[in-house]
Amino acid sequence: MAHQAQAEETGIRPGLPPLPPLGLRLSGTYAAFFLAMGIQVPYLPLWLQDRGVGPEAIGVALAVPMLARLVSTPLLGVLSDRLGRPKAMLVALALAAAGGMAALAVSVEFFGILVALAFTALAWMPSLSLLDSYTSRQARAGRADYGSARQWGSAAFLVANLVGGALLGLLGASSVVLMMLAGQLAYVLATFALPELPRPERRPAPVAGRRARLGLLAGIVAAALVQASHATLYAFATVNWKAQGYSLTAIGVLWAIGVAAEMGLFRFGTRLVVRFGPHALIAMGGVAAVVRFSAMAFDPPLVVLVPLQLLHAFTFAATFLAMVELVGRSVSEHRSGTGQTAAAWIGSILMSSANVASGPLWAALGPLAFLASAAVGLVGALAAILAARLQPHSSGSGG
Structure with a gap:
């Protein structure tokens, strides 16, 4: 098990092509996460409009992920710490969010759209905080730099805005969720490439009282x-x-x-x-x-x-x-x-x-x-x- 963890961290896997350095993998993970986000933020309202959702209902649909995030974010943080396997949690949430986006892509009725949006947000939105937690732990261990990795999320968000707009002009509003799903599948692959962290010892907080x-x-x-x-x-x-x-x-x-x-x-x-x-x-x-x-x-x-x-x-x-x-x-x-x-x-x-x-x-x-x-x-x-x-x-x- 220790040899497997070391191989994942160094990227050297006997008999298999070596993985990129950890810093590069973390940068790619942030970039992949923000690809889908960079499509969703500016263009999801256009997809909803294309599905026949009216202005008032669009406001409701966009509020649903925010409410779902408020419910799931602290709960999933506690669950991740209880399990002690942050990489596995990231993979599971990435897969769940991809499933939610796939369901959203085929949803037509407004209620089905709301359910798919809520399910996707329950898994997707907390992933960023858990990825931040994972990266900050790697950074404190001297294996990565949080800021250097996180900057590529911002870059990917901008690229997704620009490229997504161009593709939207060619493919139409119905392609928005499919583009989000493509970005999310890239994020799934990126989380699989991360090494698992060892379960930390239970120690008092650095600051107490x-x-x-x-x-x-x-x-x-x-x-x-x-x-x-x-x-x-x-x-x-x-x-x-x-x-x-x-x-x-x-x-x-x-x-x-x-x-x-x-x-x-x-x-x-x-x-x-x-x-x-x-x-x-x-x-x-x-x-x-x-x-x-x-x-x-x-x-x-x-x-x-x-x-x-x-x-x-x-x-x-x-x-x-x-x-x-x-x-x-x-x-x-x-x-x-x-x-x-x-x-x-x-x-x-x-x-x-x-x-x-x-x-x-x-x-x-x-x-x-x-x-x-x-x-x-x-x-x-x-x-x-x-x-x-x-x-x-x-x-x-x-x-």
Whole structure:
């Protein structure tokens, strides 16, 4: 068994072609996961419309995966830690999500579509948090770099947006779920290529006590608030830019600049975490959100929008990376899956709340609704400072 685990980790398998290095396999796994995501986010509403689903029902259909994720994410995190086989859990969830997408592809009736969407989300959405847990454990063991692997998820998301749009023009809206399924099958293969991690010893958490737990919770909430500050951006930035007269090409470039910025941060983010610590990165992300969204509230020209989009490196990537690192430092290895999925669960709740609020705010205020986004980012920065003050600084605590 030990020889098999070593062979999987090194990629050397007697009598078989060697596997790529672990870092490359992890990068490929993130890329494969985000291929399907990069099709689903922009194009699934078109598929629903092609199935004859009306606007109000589309809103319901898109809400179902979010609700399903809130139910399954923490439960699957606990289950993964109880089983002690994170690679096997990733494979099982990838296969289940692929089955859900296959069922979705042949669904016609609205109820069947809702059931397929819910089943897919139950398995698919928590997979990213469990993959983050798996990768952070490999990183803490010195076998991989989380940021370097995660950047390829962002790259694949962008490629899927662009290539998916081109294929959609050729194949029609009915091809959307089939493209999602193709990406998911690639993710299934990628998870099979990962090595299984040994069951960790049950040890006390690196930080313990009521103050430390409160500090961890404050840090997670801080990162989740900065992430939630993007809700208005995701929902209405394209609408607003188009109203300002920017072409779809220019708008696409603006979004691509943001993705490129987050890739750059992920690429070198580990050095930043080591240098400044996760709390400082979250605070930087919150301050960047204040600057970014305060400026966007006043419809800045294109020459200003470009550097504002570059701030996505801090408002999104830095806070996400810092949250994963904060949980990894604060939670025992045998509870890594529980910790990462709990953080994702808190983030989902705050993002969902911000999404609900963004519509009425935009209807009432227009672009000035971005000032509310700036306020949420500011609260996130202040929460990060509070979390840093609550962090224990005793030897070995990670402080």
